[in-house]
Amino acid sequence: MIAEIGLAALWLAAALAALQLFAGVLALRQEQGEDGELARLMRPAAMVQALLATLAFFMLMWCFAITDLSVKLVAANSHSLKPMLFKVTGTWGNHEGSMLLWVAVMALSGGLIGWLEKRLPVRTMQATLATQGFVALGFYAFLLLSSNPFERLPIPAPEGQGLNPLLQDIGLALHPPTLYIGYVGLSVAFSFAIGALLTRNVTPEFARVMRPWVLGAWVFLTLGITAGSYWAYYELGWGGWWFWDPVENASLMPWLAATALLHSTSVLAARDALRTWTIMLGVVAFSMSMLGTFLVRSGVLTSVHAFAVDPERGSFILVLLAIYIGGSLAIFALRAGTVAEGKRFAMSSREGALVFNNVMLSAILGIVLLGTLYPLLTEAFDIRVSVGPPYFNPVSAIFAVPMFLVMAAGPLMRWREDKPARIQLELAIVGAIILGVLVLVAVLGDYSVLAILGLALSAGLAIASFLPLRGRKLSRVPLATWGMVLAHFGVAVSLFGMASESAFTKERLSAVVAGESQQVAGWNITLESVDPIAGPNWTAMEARVLAQRGEGAAAVMIPQARNFWAPAQATSESALLTRWDGQLYAVIGDSAGVDANGNQRWQLRIWWKPFVTFIWYGGLLIAFGGTLAIIGRVSADLKRRRAVLRSTEKRAEVEALKHGELGEPALAKDAHSKAQGEPA
Amino acid sequence: MRWTLWIPLGLFVFFLGLAGYQLTQPKDDQIPSAMVEKALPEFELPAAVETMPGASRADFIGGKPKLLNIWASWCLPCIAEAKQLEVLEGQGVEIIGVAIRDKPEDVAIFLERYGNPYTRIGKDDISSLMLEIGASGVPETYVIDAEGVIRYQHIGDIRLEHIPLLLEELKKAET
Numbered sequence: 126m127i128a129e130i131g132l133a134a135l136w137l138a139a140a141l142a143a144l145q146l147f148a149g150v151l152a153l154r155q156e157q158g159e160d161g162e163l164a165r166l167m168r169p170a171a172m173v174q175a176l177l178a179t180l181a182f183f184m185l186m187w188c189f190a191i192t193d194l195s196v197k198l199v200a201a202n203s204h205s206l207k208p209m210l211f212k213v214t215g216t217w218g219n220h221e222g223s224m225l226l227w228v229a230v231m232a233l234s235g236g237l238i239g240w241l242e243k244r245l246p247v248r249t250m251q252a253t254l255a256t257q258g259f260v261a262l263g264f265y266a267f268l269l270l271s272s273n274p275f276e277r278l279p280i281p282a283p284e285g286q287g288l289n290p291l292l293q294d295i296g297l298a299l300h301p302p303t304l305y306i307g308y309v310g311l312s313v314a315f316s317f318a319i320g321a322l323l324t325r326n327v328t329p330e331f332a333r334v335m336r337p338w339v340l341g342a343w344v345f346l347t348l349g350i351t352a353g354s355y356w357a358y359y360e361l362g363w364g365g366w367w368f369w370d371p372v373e374n375a376s377l378m379p380w381l382a383a384t385a386l387l388h389s390t391s392v393l394a395a396r397d398a399l400r401t402w403t404i405m406l407g408v409v410a411f412s413m414s415m416l417g418t419f420l421v422r423s424g425v426l427t428s429v430h431a432f433a434v435d436p437e438r439g440s441f442i443l444v445l446l447a448i449y450i451g452g453s454l455a456i457f458a459l460r461a462g463t464v465a466e467g468k469r470f471a472m473s474s475r476e477g478a479l480v481f482n483n484v485m486l487s488a489i490l491g492i493v494l495l496g497t498l499y500p501l502l503t504e505a506f507d508i509r510v511s512v513g514p515p516y517f518n519p520v521s522a523i524f525a526v527p528m529f530l531v532m533a534a535g536p537l538m539r540w541r542e543d544k545p546a547r548i549q550l551e552l553a554i555v556g557a558i559i560l561g562v563l564v565l566v567a568v569l570g571d572y573s574v575l576a577i578l579g580l581a582l583s584a585g586l587a588i589a590s591f592l593p594l595r596g597r598k599l600s601r602v603p604l605a606t607w608g609m610v611l612a613h614f615g616v617a618v619s620l621f622g623m624a625s626e627s628a629f630t631k632e633r634l635s636a637v638v639a640g641e642s643q644q645v646a647g648w649n650i651t652l653e654s655v656d657p658i659a660g661p662n663w664t665a666m667e668a669r670v671l672a673q674r675g676e677g678a679a680a681v682m683i684p685q686a687r688n689f690w691a692p693a694q695a696t697s698e699s700a701l702l703t704r705w706d707g708q709l710y711a712v713i714g715d716s717a718g719v720d721a722n723g724n725q726r727w728q729l730r731i732w733w734k735p736f737v738t739f740i741w742y743g744g745l746l747i748a749f750g751g752t753l754a755i756i757g758r759v760s761a762d763l764k765r766r767r768a769v770l771r772s773t774e775k776r777a778e779v780e781a782l783k784h785g786e787l788g789e790p791a792l793a794k795d796a797h798s799k800a801q802g803e804p805a
Numbered sequence: 806m807r808w809t810l811w812i813p814l815g816l817f818v819f820f821l822g823l824a825g826y827q828l829t830q831p832k833d834d835q836i837p838s839a840m841v842e843k844a845l846p847e848f849e850l851p852a853a854v855e856t857m858p859g860a861s862r863a864d865f866i867g868g869k870p871k872l873l874n875i876w877a878s879w880c881l882p883c884i885a886e887a888k889q890l891e892v893l894e895g896q897g898v899e900i901i902g903v904a905i906r907d908k909p910e911d912v913a914i915f916l917e918r919y920g921n922p923y924t925r926i927g928k929d930d931i932s933s934l935m936l937e938i939g940a941s942g943v944p945e946t947y948v949i950d951a952e953g954v955i956r957y958q959h960i961g962d963i964r965l966e967h968i969p970l971l972l973e974e975l976k977k978a979e980t
Contacts, residue, residue: 405813412817425827439828447821454814461810498820501827715931 128196128275131184135225135275138177138232139265141170142258145235149255153248153323167254168239174261175236182229185274186216192285198222198274200282206662207293214298220422220438221274223301227418228264230302230309234338235261238313244334244766246326253320260312263445271441287662287689296356304349304376308414310342311379314386318407319453322460327400332393333762335407337755339390343383344751350376351744359699364710364732366626366740369517374497375417378490382410385486388479396540398467398476402483408457412450413490419446425501471542478535485528489521496520522575529582529620533589536609551592559585572628579624586617604757612750619743625707625736633731636717638724646733648709649673653681655713655727663689665698668713668727672702684713707735838939838958845873845953846937850927853904854912860901860927865949870956870978872900872971873947874923875935877907878915880943886962887919893968894922898975902926903934905943946971950978 148163148170155164188196189212192205202219203212217223235257242250268274317335321327353376358366367373386406392399419425423439470476496512503510533555537548545552563581566572590613594602631646642651653669665685673679682700689696702709714728840846849861865871874890876883890900902923904912912926929935938947941960948957948971957974959967 401810409813419824423824423828425824440825443821443824443828450817451814451821454817458810458814462807498823501823504830505823505826717931 127184127187131181132275134177134181138174141174142261145170145258146255149251152251171239172236175232178229178232182225189216195277195281197276197278200285204285204287208661211293217301221272224268225274226305230305231261231312234310234313249320249324249326252323253316256316256319267441294360300352300356303345307342307346307349311411311414313338314407315411318404327464329394329397332390336390337759339387340751340755344748346380347748351741355741371497372421374493375420378493379410379413381486381490382413385483386410389483392476392479400464400467401461408453415446474542475538475540478531481531482528485524488524492521533586536593555585555589576624576628579620583617583621590614605754608750608754612747615743615746618739622736622739626734629735631733636726637729638720638726645731650731663687670711672709682711684711686713708737709733840939841955841958845949845955848934850929853926853928854909858925860925865953867951870950870975873949874900874902875940876944877905878911882962883944889963890922891920899924903929905929948974948978
C-alpha cells in the first residue's frame with residue numbers, strides 16, 4: 126500500500142508539472158495584462174507538486190525503514206539486518222531512490238519560488254514557473270517510465286541483497302542530499318534565466334531576485350562537496366581528499382559555474398552590466414548538474430561512484446539533456462542578441478576584476494570538463510586513457526593562480542573605474558606577503574612548485590580578504606560584505622590546507638608485529654594489538670594503535686579492516702587523530718606473514734598530514750560566508766521593499782485625502798500589489 | 806544576430822553526438838595488461854598445497870611455452886574453466902597455476918573435485934603477482950614463452966571456443 130501511495134503521488138506530481146507548463150505557455154501567448162484562468166493555478170500547482178513529490182519520497186523512505194522486500198528496489202539495495210540509520214539513508218544510496226530525491230528537491234524548490242517569490246513581473250514569473258515545470262516533467266517521465274522506484278516483485282524476496290558497505294557510513298546520510306539540494310537548486314537559476322530571456326526582462330531587479338536562490342544552491346553545493354571530499358578521505362582509506370574522479374568533477378563543475386554566476390549576478394544587480402553573460406552562466410550551471418547526472422548514471426565513463434549501469438537509462442537522460450540543454454542554448458542563441466548591452470566599465474574596476482575571475486572560473490570549468498570528457502573522445506578512436514592529477518592539477522593552476530591574485534585585489538577596487546594607484550599600499554602589503562612566503566618556503570625545503578605557490582597565495586589571500594574592512598566602522602559593515610570577507614578567507618584557508626597537505630605530508634607503510642614501534646614526523650606509533658571483532662553485519666580485524674608526540678599523553682587509534690557479508694566486500698575504516706596542526710591517519714591492512722619468532726605481522730600505513738583539516742574548515746567558512754550573504758541580501762531587500770511600500774501607501778493615502786475620501790482598504794491593497802508586481 | 810552566441814550550442818551538439826555514439830557502442834570493460842610483450846616479472850611463490858611444488862619465474866624458462874593460470878578456489882568462473890584446462894593439459898600443455906588469496910585445504914578440495922591440470926601451484930596471499938603482471942581479476946591466463954616473455958593475455962574464464970586460440974598462441978610463442 127505504501128509503495129502505491131508513493132507511486133500515485135509521483136504521477137499526480139507529474140500531472141501538476143504538466144499543468145504548470147501548459148498554463149505558463151498559454152499565459153505567455155496572451156496579451157500583456159490579460160489574466161488567464163489557468164495562469165492563476167500556476168503557483169498553487171507548484172506548491173502542491175512540491176508536497177506530492179516530497180510525499181512520494183517519504184513513502185519510499187518508509188518502505189526502506191520497514192524493509193518491505195516486496196518492493197524491488199528495497200530487495201536489491203537493503204537488508205533486514207542493517208542498522209536503522211543505514212536502512213533510511215539507503216533510500217538514496219541507489220539510482221532510483223537518488224533520482225526520486227532529485228525530483229523531490231526540484232519540486233520543492235519550484236514550490237518555494239511559487240510560494241515566496243513575489244518580486245518579479247508577473248510574466249517573467251509565469252515563464253520561470255513554466256520552465257521549472259517543463260524541466261521537472263522530463264525527470265518525472267524518466268522516473269516513471271524507466272526507473273520506477275516503487276516497482277513490486279511478483280514474489281517478495283526472502284532477504285535483501287544489502288547496501289554497498291562503502292555507503293554504510295554516516296557521511297552518506299549527509300553528503301548526497303546536501304549535494305542534490307545544490308545541484309537541483311541551480312534549476313531555479315536556470316528557470317529564472319530562461320524566464321528572463323523569454324520575456325526580455327534581464328534587469329538588475331531580476332538579478333537581485335535571482336541572487337539569494339543562486340547563493341542558496343551554491344552554499345549547499347559547497348557543503349556537499351566539502352562533505353563528499355571528507356567522506357572519500359576517511360572512508361576510502363587512500364589518504365587522499367580529491368581524486369579528480371568523473372563524479373567528483375561532476376560536482377565541481379556546477380560549483381565553478383555557480384561561483385561565476387554568483388559574482389556576475391552581483392555585477393548585474395549593482396551595475397546593470399554583464400547581462401548576456403549572467404544568463405549564459407545561469408543556463409550553464411544547471412546544465413552542468415544535468416550533464417553530471419548523465420555521466421554518472423549512463424555508464425559512458427567508468428567511476429568508483431557509478432550506479433548500476435543501464436544503456437537504456439543513459440539514452441533517456443541523453444534525450445532529456447538534448448531537450449533541456451540544447452533547447453535552452455538555442456533560446457539563448459536566438460534571444461541573447463536582443464538583450465540590450467549593459468552598462469560599460471573600465472578594465473581596472475571592480476567589474477573588471479569580477480569579469481576577469483569569471484573568465485578564469487569558466488576556463489577552469491572548461492579544463493575540468495575537457496579532462497572529464499577526454500576519455501569519451503579518445504575511446505571513439507579506440508584509445509583508452511585515464512586523465513588524472515598530472516593533467517588537472519597544473520592545467521587548472523594556470524588559471525587558478527591569476528584568479529587568486531585578482532581575487533585579492535578585486536574587492537578593494539571601486540565600481541566602474543578605479544586607478545590601481547589608489548590602493549597601492551594594500552597591493553604592496555599583499556604582494557610582499559606572497560613574495561615573502563614564496564621565497565621562504567622555496568629556500569627552506571624542496572617542495573613542488575604548486576605547493577609553494579599555494580602556500581604563498583593562501584597567505585596573501587588570507588590578509589587581502591580582510592582588507593576591504595580596513596578604515597570602515599565594523600558595526601556599519603553590511604552583512605553581505607561580511608559574508609564575502611569570510612567566504613574569501615575560507616578560500617584562503619582551504620588553499621592553505623591543500624598546499625600544506627601536498628607539501629608536508631609524511632607517509633610510512635610498514636609490516637609490524639604487535640608491540641613494535643616506529644616514528645613518523647615526530648610521532649611515536651606503537652601497534653598494541655590486533656583483534657577480531659564483530660559488528661551488526663560485518664566482522665573486522667581491529668588494531669589498537671598508540672600514538673604519542675614528544676612527552677604528551679598517548680592517544681589510542683582504532684583502525685579496522687572490515688569484511689561485510691551482505692554483500693561480501695572488504696572496506697578499511699581508517700582511524701583519524703585530529704590535532705590543531707594536522708591529522709594522523711592510520712589504516713590497517715592485511716596480515717603480512719609472520720616474523721622470525723612466529724609472530725603475526727600486519728601492514729600498517731600511517732600518514733601525518735599537517736593542516737589537512739583546513740581544507741574542510743575552509744569549505745565550511747565559504748558556506749558560512751554564503752549564508753551570511755543570503756541573510757544580508759534578503760533582509761536588505763525586504764527593508765528596501767518595505768520602505769518603497771510605505772512610501773507608495775503614503776502617496777496613496779495623500780491621493781485619497783486629496784480626493785476627499787479616506788484611504789479605503791481596496792486602494793491600499795491595490796498599492797500593495799503594485800509595489801510587489803512591478804519594480805519601482 | 807551574433808554568431809558567437811551559437812558557439813555553446815555547437816559545442817553541446819558535438820558532445821551529444823559523441824555521447825550518443827558511445828552509448829550505442831558495446832561496452833568493453835576488459836583491461837588489457839600493459840605487461841604483454843614484456844618479460845614476466847621476477848617472483849617466487851611458496852606451494853599452495855603440500856602435495857605440489859610452488860611456482861617461480863625460473864619454472865617458465867626453457868622448454869616449450871607454458872600457460873600461467875591465475876585462479877582461486879573461491880572463484881566460480883574458475884570452476885567453469887577447469888574442464889577446458891584439463892583439455893589443454895591433455896594436449897600436452899604445461900600449466901602453472903597461481904592461487905590468489907587462498908587456503909591450502911580449499912585448494913586441495915578444489916583440485917580433488919574439479920581436476921588438477923597443473924604441474925605447479927604457487928600461493929599468492931597478497932595478490933602481489935596479480936598486481937605486477939597487471940591482472941584485473943581472477944581467472945586470467947597468460948602465454949609465457951621459453952625466454953620468460955609474456956606473449957598473450959586471456960581475461961576471464963577459458964571457454965571451449967578459446968582452446969584453439971590458446972593452442973595457436975602457444976605455437977606462435979615457440980618462435
